[in-house]
Amino acid sequence: MTRLVVVGHGPTAYRLVETLTDRGFGGRITILGEEPRPAYDRVALTSYLAGKSAEDLTYPVPDGVVLRLGSAVTAIDRDGRTVTTADGHAEPYDVLVLATGSSPFVPPVPGKDLDGCFVYRTIDDLDAIREASAGATAGVVIGGGLLGLEAADALRGLGLETHVVEMGGWLMPRQVDEGGGAVLRGHIESLGLGVHTGAGVKEIAADDAGRVSGLVKPDGETIGAQVVVFSAGVRPRDELARTCGLAVGERGGIAVDDGMRTSDPAIYAIGECALHQGMVYGLVGPCFTMAEVAADRILGGEAAFTPADMSTKLKLLGVEVAQFGAMDGALDVTFMDPVTGVYQKLFVSDDARTLLGGICVGDATPYNTLKPFVGRELPGSPSELLFTGGPANMELPAEAVVCSCNNVTHGQICSAIADKGLTDVAEIKACTRAGTTCGSCVPMLKQILVKSGVEVSKALCEHFTYSRAELFDIVRVRGITTFSQLIAEHGTGRGCDICKPVVASILASLGNGHILDGEQAALQDTNDRYLANIQRNGTYSVVPRIPGGEITPDKLIVIGEVARDFGLYTKITGGQRIDLFGARVEQLPLIWKRLVDAGFESGHAYGKALRTVKSCVGSTWCRYGVQDSVGLAIALELRYRGLRSPHKLKSAVSGCARECAEARGKDFGIIATELGWNLYVGGNGGFTPRHADLFASDLSTDELIRVIDRFLMFYIRTADRLQRTSVWLENQGLDYVKEVVLEDSLGICAELDAQMERHVAGYADEWRAVLDDPERMRRFVSFVNAPGTPDPSIAFAPERDQVKPVLIPLEAVRS
Amino acid sequence: MTILRENLDTALETAGWTAVCAYTDLLPEEGVCVLVDGHQIAVFRTFDGDLYATGNLDPFSGAWVLSRGIVGTRGAEPTVASPMHKQVFSLVTGRCLDDPATAVPTYPVRLSGGAVEVRVP
Numbered sequence: 001m002t003r004l005v006v007v008g009h010g011p012t013a014y015r016l017v018e019t020l021t022d023r024g025f026g027g028r029i030t031i032l033g034e035e036p037r038p039a040y041d042r043v044a045l046t047s048y049l050a051g052k053s054a055e056d057l058t059y060p061v062p063d064g065v066v067l068r069l070g071s072a073v074t075a076i077d078r079d080g081r082t083v084t085t086a087d088g089h090a091e092p093y094d095v096l097v098l099a100t101g102s103s104p105f106v107p108p109v110p111g112k113d114l115d116g117c118f119v120y121r122t123i124d125d126l127d128a129i130r131e132a133s134a135g136a137t138a139g140v141v142i143g144g145g146l147l148g149l150e151a152a153d154a155l156r157g158l159g160l161e162t163h164v165v166e167m168g169g170w171l172m173p174r175q176v177d178e179g180g181g182a183v184l185r186g187h188i189e190s191l192g193l194g195v196h197t198g199a200g201v202k203e204i205a206a207d208d209a210g211r212v213s214g215l216v217k218p219d220g221e222t223i224g225a226q227v228v229v230f231s232a233g234v235r236p237r238d239e240l241a242r243t244c245g246l247a248v249g250e251r252g253g254i255a256v257d258d259g260m261r262t263s264d265p266a267i268y269a270i271g272e273c274a275l276h277q278g279m280v281y282g283l284v285g286p287c288f289t290m291a292e293v294a295a296d297r298i299l300g301g302e303a304a305f306t307p308a309d310m311s312t313k314l315k316l317l318g319v320e321v322a323q324f325g326a327m328d329g330a331l332d333v334t335f336m337d338p339v340t341g342v343y344q345k346l347f348v349s350d351d352a353r354t355l356l357g358g359i360c361v362g363d364a365t366p367y368n369t370l371k372p373f374v375g376r377e378l379p380g381s382p383s384e385l386l387f388t389g390g391p392a393n394m395e396l397p398a399e400a401v402v403c404s405c406n407n408v409t410h411g412q413i414c415s416a417i418a419d420k421g422l423t424d425v426a427e428i429k430a431c432t433r434a435g436t437t438c439g440s441c442v443p444m445l446k447q448i449l450v451k452s453g454v455e456v457s458k459a460l461c462e463h464f465t466y467s468r469a470e471l472f473d474i475v476r477v478r479g480i481t482t483f484s485q486l487i488a489e490h491g492t493g494r495g496c497d498i499c500k501p502v503v504a505s506i507l508a509s510l511g512n513g514h515i516l517d518g519e520q521a522a523l524q525d526t527n528d529r530y531l532a533n534i535q536r537n538g539t540y541s542v543v544p545r546i547p548g549g550e551i552t553p554d555k556l557i558v559i560g561e562v563a564r565d566f567g568l569y570t571k572i573t574g575g576q577r578i579d580l581f582g583a584r585v586e587q588l589p590l591i592w593k594r595l596v597d598a599g600f601e602s603g604h605a606y607g608k609a610l611r612t613v614k615s616c617v618g619s620t621w622c623r624y625g626v627q628d629s630v631g632l633a634i635a636l637e638l639r640y641r642g643l644r645s646p647h648k649l650k651s652a653v654s655g656c657a658r659e660c661a662e663a664r665g666k667d668f669g670i671i672a673t674e675l676g677w678n679l680y681v682g683g684n685g686g687f688t689p690r691h692a693d694l695f696a697s698d699l700s701t702d703e704l705i706r707v708i709d710r711f712l713m714f715y716i717r718t719a720d721r722l723q724r725t726s727v728w729l730e731n732q733g734l735d736y737v738k739e740v741v742l743e744d745s746l747g748i749c750a751e752l753d754a755q756m757e758r759h760v761a762g763y764a765d766e767w768r769a770v771l772d773d774p775e776r777m778r779r780f781v782s783f784v785n786a787p788g789t790p791d792p793s794i795a796f797a798p799e800r801d802q803v804k805p806v807l808i809p810l811e812a813v814r815s
Numbered sequence: 816m817t818i819l820r821e822n823l824d825t826a827l828e829t830a831g832w833t834a835v836c837a838y839t840d841l842l843p844e845e846g847v848c849v850l851v852d853g854h855q856i857a858v859f860r861t862f863d864g865d866l867y868a869t870g871n872l873d874p875f876s877g878a879w880v881l882s883r884g885i886v887g888t889r890g891a892e893p894t895v896a897s898p899m900h901k902q903v904f905s906l907v908t909g910r911c912l913d914d915p916a917t918a919v920p921t922y923p924v925r926l927s928g929g930a931v932e933v934r935v936p
Binding site for chain 1: 840845861889894896898899
């Protein structure tokens with residue numbers, strides 16, 4: 001049996017092993033990884049700081065593969081065909097693959113090793129940066145390339161005043177030209193980042209404790225910072241290859257042939273450590289291709305690597321930047337809009353017919369539409385294509401590459417759609433791998449689907465062919481009150497985790513009693529089923545409702561006492577609430593009882609319903625306030641509490657134009673004017689932040705409430721599953737929603753009003769209703785055969801004078 | 816313990832089976848968690864009244880929560896979705912239908928009189 005040993009476990013190694021196992025490799029695969037964790041998606045590294053867990057980014061390890069982590073290889077014995085690791089383990093091989101990646105290059109500037117200097121490559125690096133940033137106010141990134149700007153985005157996300165220092169004359173010199181760099185700079189400065197181009201580094205300055213205190217430029221200017229991240233390029237990790245005598249390039253990199261073989265035929269090198277025809281590749285697409293070529297060769301095939309497409313499209317700090325094909329040409333055409341910060345340039349042949357390449361900043365549409373035409377005749381004049389986005393029915397040639405990461409052509413996608421009857425993007429991804437790596441071609445996959453005549457399905461899931469809005473109408477018009485009736489008459493099977501919560505929400509919006517009664521309980525997602533917010537260790541958090549964020553000292557004391565008595569981790573939320581974490585299911589009713597007795601109800605800080613209505617201090621106390629924002633916020637929260645909707649709903653009320661409550665970041669936000677209230681709708685924070693649009697001005701309180709009633713009910717009726725008001729509003733069009741809600745263009749406003757009245761009149765404290773009913777209380781035990789026994793798997797450890805959950809290591813769980 | 820011949824059949828019949836709750840403790844398309852010899856077992860009753868038992872540990876999140884997942888079907892297969900990140904498991908085989916490399920243990924479960932019994936190896 002062939003013994004294949006892979007040194008390194010990054011994305012390239014993952015792709016190699018996956019390809020080999022998918023293709024039925026019969027040998028034994030051993031991976032020796034230096035990092036303490038299995039391969040993860042480095043392209044998505046920054047999302048780790050934005051809240052994704054290491055597990056989210058981790059690639060799966062195929063069955064039957066031996067993976068040794070924390071196992072750095074220190075020597076290769078080519079004669080004895082054995083590699084040795086730092087801990088003395090010897091692993092014999094028949095075929096060896098080096099996928100050692102690269103290491104960040106740290107220029108030799110004085111102070112580079114100070115406490116507070118970092119590189120940006122691994123999850124451990126990010127953990128260290130995050131820890132250092134906790135006590136810091138400012139950070140500086142050395143290097144204004146692609147990775148440098150990602151690092152800057154990360155520092156900004158950690159709340160630091162952020163600077164970028166780039167030696168070259170402009171940002172991202174490898175992807176954009178000087179004009180594009182200037183536009184990019186404008187975007188980045190407008191986000192509050194400091195940009196220093198054409199600037200070297202004289203030294204990293206230290207404070208008395210030997211920690212980083214700033215970066216000194218050659219002109220003597222100092223940028224104060226406590227965190228410095230080096231992102232000045234990478235160097236291939238070829239040291240193992242060097243010491244065992246394999247051929248390496250003058251400037252580094254393990255020399256390989258077209259089959260990824262090194263100068264020793266038993267050894268392959270792939271990914272960022274490999275040098276092919278004088279080029280080292282740092283992009284994931286070419287690295288994956290190398291992995292596939294090596295896998296094919298190991299399996300006896302003849303695949304060959306050809307110099308790769310280096311096209312890049314990414315969104316950095318919210319700005320789209322893309323580059324494809326060549327970065328010069330006989331002629332070029334530039335479109336530039338300084339108002340919106342858009343810069344697009346196409347390079348063409350001297351007859352202006354053949355596309356050679358392009359650069360985009362601010363709007364990368366040409367990348368999506370024109371990149372497949374590189375090296376071909378354009379379907380129109382370059383300036384027309386840039387100004388109009390191209391003719392509507394541009395035909396892509398079959399051999400045009402749509403997904404560069406996985407090298408999938410337009411023709412391959414079209415035949416997969418036709419031959420296998422694919423109907424959505426997920427199926428295209430599964431079948432062809434297009435769109436599975438960086439995702440930048442996904443919009444194009446959708447277009448190809450539509451052009452192939454596939455009607456993009458609006459079916460909720462395999463059980464219903466209807467969209468959420470259609471189901472809502474069926475339930476409403478037919479007066480259906482149970483899931484069983486709905487699925488028997490309008491669906492198939494017995495439902496799933498997608499359709500059941502949707503139907504539960506529809507039934508609740510239309511007023512069908514307590515959400516745990518009868519069949520409804522089995523439809524609820526766990527948060528609604530336990531009326532609390534599940535946390536990563538299976539415990540729940542409780543967030544007592546504090547309407548408008550106004551609370552008496554006595555009630556504050558009760559919350560403190562409850563938290564203390566039940567040992568709950570306590571944190572102030574972003575929505576002017578207090579979150580109490582770590583409650584086991586059997587503790588939830590006991591906690592609610594204490595809260596109910598003190599005049600609280602628990603709150604809907606979970607679930608698809610109104611969360612909170614934040615408010616500023618308002619005119620009662622604030623010397624700037626023009627209206628009583630707190631009073632209105634309380635009234636709104638009490639009116640709409642418990643209202644189930646397609647997604648969560650957030651609101652805020654500001655007492656004057658200074659907008660301290662951040663109402664424009666909410667699904668419905670209200671800002672006081674001298675004459676009344678302005679209503680804004682469709683705002684949200686989250687993954688795609690959006691400012692709310694002005695919907696109506698200078699409304700009286702009664703008028704305001706009527707408009708919000710109708711707006712919310714229209715949204716609840718017509719939105720898709722998990723569609724926030726922002727996306728719904730953009731799909732419907734602001735003007736259309738205004739016509740329906742303000743002018744009653746559909747003649748449904750009386751119905752919407754009545755529906756909201758029923759909700760308001762029918763609202764009851766859902767938590768108290770559980771306490772009052774033994775049937776509903778039955779669910780609140782950890783073990784039905786041992787009701788008094790707490791779940792023994794739940795454990796806590798101390799942290800900063802409170803508790804934190806002790807989690808089981810996932811490796812132990814999955815094995 | 817001495818087993819008399821006349822009791823042998825009954826003894827074999829009950830060997831290894833543990834009564835965990837009454838059938839009426841289970842609601843259609845809901846799960847409960849039971850504790851048997853330190854094992855956390857999720858017991859489910861489907862819409863048709865069939866019983867299934869799996870481990871309660873969600874292998875994707877490491878939390879002991881599967882009994883609190885939504886019960887449904889995928890094709891003809893009865894399923895439960897983890898309440899944590901919604902991976903779907905077959906109640907028949909325990910295999911994760913979204914990631915066939917992962918599975919949860921399943922346990923024999925039966926109705927004996929009005930009692931639900933599971934057998935833990």
